[in-house]
Amino acid sequence: MKLNHDEFVALLAKALDSDEAEASRGLEAWVDAVVRETEENGSCTVTGLGTFRKGDDGSMTLDPEKALSMEVNYKYAGLSPIEVSPPKSVQPDADKDAASETEAEEESEAEADTETEADTDTETDTETETDTETEADTEAADAAFGISDPEKPVQEDDEPSDEEEIPEKKPPVEDTELDPSESDTPEESHSEPDPFGIKEYEEERFPDELDEEKDTEKPFEPDPESPPEEDREEADAEYESGWKKEYPEHESEPDDADELEAAERDDAGDSSSSFSLPKLSLSRQEKTSKGASKNRSRDKSEKIMWLIPIAALLIVAVLLYFHFDGQRLSRTHIGDQAVVQDEIPVPIPEEEEEDQVIQEFVPSPDPVDEVAPPPEPDVTPEPVEDAATEPLDDRIGDLALPYGLMGPEDEVLIGAYTIVVHSLRNERKSEIEKQRLENQGYKATRWSAELPSGITTYRVGIGQFKTVSDAERAIEELPEPFRSNNFIIRIR
Amino acid sequence: MKNMTEKKIEKEIVTILAAHLKKHDQLQINGLGTFSVSHQKQAQQQEKDGRIVMNPPADIITFTPEK
Numbered sequence: 001m002k003l004n005h006d007e008f009v010a011l012l013a014k015a016l017d018s019d020e021a022e023a024s025r026g027l028e029a030w031v032d033a034v035v036r037e038t039e040e041n042g043s044c045t046v047t048g049l050g051t052f053r054k055g056d057d058g059s060m061t062l063d064p065e066k067a068l069s070m071e072v073n074y075k076y077a078g079l080s081p082i083e084v085s086p087p088k089s090v091q092p093d094a095d096k097d098a099a100s101e102t103e104a105e106e107e108s109e110a111e112a113d114t115e116t117e118a119d120t121d122t123e124t125d126t127e128t129e130t131d132t133e134t135e136a137d138t139e140a141a142d143a144a145f146g147i148s149d150p151e152k153p154v155q156e157d158d159e160p161s162d163e164e165e166i167p168e169k170k171p172p173v174e175d176t177e178l179d180p181s182e183s184d185t186p187e188e189s190h191s192e193p194d195p196f197g198i199k200e201y202e203e204e205r206f207p208d209e210l211d212e213e214k215d216t217e218k219p220f221e222p223d224p225e226s227p228p229e230e231d232r233e234e235a236d237a238e239y240e241s242g243w244k245k246e247y248p249e250h251e252s253e254p255d256d257a258d259e260l261e262a263a264e265r266d267d268a269g270d271s272s273s274s275f276s277l278p279k280l281s282l283s284r285q286e287k288t289s290k291g292a293s294k295n296r297s298r299d300k301s302e303k304i305m306w307l308i309p310i311a312a313l314l315i316v317a318v319l320l321y322f323h324f325d326g327q328r329l330s331r332t333h334i335g336d337q338a339v340v341q342d343e344i345p346v347p348i349p350e351e352e353e354e355d356q357v358i359q360e361f362v363p364s365p366d367p368v369d370e371v372a373p374p375p376e377p378d379v380t381p382e383p384v385e386d387a388a389t390e391p392l393d394d395r396i397g398d399l400a401l402p403y404g405l406m407g408p409e410d411e412v413l414i415g416a417y418t419i420v421v422h423s424l425r426n427e428r429k430s431e432i433e434k435q436r437l438e439n440q441g442y443k444a445t446r447w448s449a450e451l452p453s454g455i456t457t458y459r460v461g462i463g464q465f466k467t468v469s470d471a472e473r474a475i476e477e478l479p480e481p482f483r484s485n486n487f488i489i490r491i492r
Numbered sequence: 493m494k495n496m497t498e499k500k501i502e503k504e505i506v507t508i509l510a511a512h513l514k515k516h517d518q519l520q521i522n523g524l525g526t527f528s529v530s531h532q533k534q535a536q537q538q539e540k541d542g543r544i545v546m547n548p549p550a551d552i553i554t555f556t557p558e559k
């Protein structure tokens with residue numbers, strides 16, 4: 001609406017309860033006084049209106065009074081500049097802050113990982129306990145089945161002595177090479193705890209190996225090329241003395257063997273067997289030592305061959321677990337951030353808020369493209385390229401969060417941008433306008449804002465956008481009068 | 493020193509001006525100038541320190557002196 005001088009005089013006359021001529025004279029007198037004072041003093045303050053000043057070019061300017069300016073600017077009162085990008089000089093600090101925040105996030109994630117690892121360790125411990133229990137059960141079962149019972153090898157020794165003769169054909173150097181390694185293993189298995197269950201494994205495997213050897217080896221046949229029995233006895237005696245010297249802990253074995261031999265002798269009741277008892281006993285010792293050494297070394301190598309793939313499988317399983325668990329945590333983390341931001345009651349400073357928004361919605365690129373939605377055929381090539389190059393988590397975030405200009409208002413996103421098209425002081429009218437916009441398909445949001453003057457204004461915004469640029473692009477699609485009369489605001 | 497009549501006239505003039513400016517009306521007063529309200533759109537502005545800020549829109553009282 002435009003009021004010219006005459007219309008203004010008429011209004012003034014009505015306000016003064018006088019005629020227009022008197023009002024005109026009073027108005028001219030007031031104008032002359034203001035102009036004169038401004039010319040003379042350089043400025044003239046009119047209460048309720050502002051201060052007239054004399055410009056450099058001699059013209060008059062007006063500095064409106066703050067209260068009046070606020071009243072006139074009630075639609076946008078209380079708005080503050082939005083920082084789109086941080087200052088260049090402050091960027092390193094911002095980066096540092098971002099890095100520290102990232103570190104804090106990493107620490108929190110590390111804590112989460114630690115918790116997960118703790119859980120995993122607990123599970124592992126549980127598994128270890130289970131394994132230990134299983135091993136204990138296995139031992140008990142073995143004991144029940146006589147696997148670790150010394151009678152078992154003895155029963156195998158009851159077989160023909162072909163096994164005993166085979167180690168004798170091997171060069172003694174091999175035995176000496178094997179002896180040092182073999183000498184410690186039984187000691188350690190008896191004295192120290194066996195973390196890998198080698199002892200149990202050996203005890204389990206050893207009889208089987210013996211059985212295999214027993215099945216595969218041929219029955220004993222006297223070797224015509226074998227050395228004379230006297231030489232053999234001497235060699236056996238030397239070997240036994242050396243063996244006892246190196247393995248004093250095995251000195252008890254011959255006793256057992258002797259007992260067994262005595263039992264055999266009792267069973268057989270044959271004098272020839274009693275005559276060959278020393279040789280058989282010695283041969284059994286050799287068999288026990290050399291055959292056990294051979295079998296144990298083979299067991300060791302087989303155990304190592306078994307343990308390597310098992311360890312590799314375990315490592316792969318752990319890596320896969322942490323990989324998928326990390327993905328789940330990172331995706332959950334995005335959702336948690338949005339929720340947390342919604343719950344922040346204190347308004348965040350613009351700079352920090354922008355940093356948070358940037359960090360929140362610019363995740364690290366994820367090469368995994370399996371979850372990416374297939375490109376729609378109707379979409380123009382450029383958006384398809386954008387969708388292809390857009391990070392996966394970003395696309396997931398877009399799908400998860402109700403951004404856009406159209407659609408129902410499922411959730412008001414704190415920190416998002418909206419286009420304000422109405423700023424009204426009448427609450428009912430603002431609700432009507434909101435309903436009207438929703439009927440047109442817009443994602444309409446209404447909220448109240450208390451102005452510094454104490455007046456409450458009700459603003460109606462349409463759309464929710466992740467960035468200012470998205471909101472600006474949406475404004476270009478708006479019809480008039482919204483396209484030319486709007487403003488972007490961040491939802492707080 | 494303004495007398496009571498001048499003060500009263502001035503008060504009524506300011507009241508009329510403010511009321512119409514709040515309605516974004518344009519008022520012309522001979523011998524002084526034209527009062528109006530102009531809309532300033534929101535725009536991005538680069539500060540001296542390099543940061544880019546988007547200033548909010550505003551309705552500003554504008555006075556155009558009479559030549």
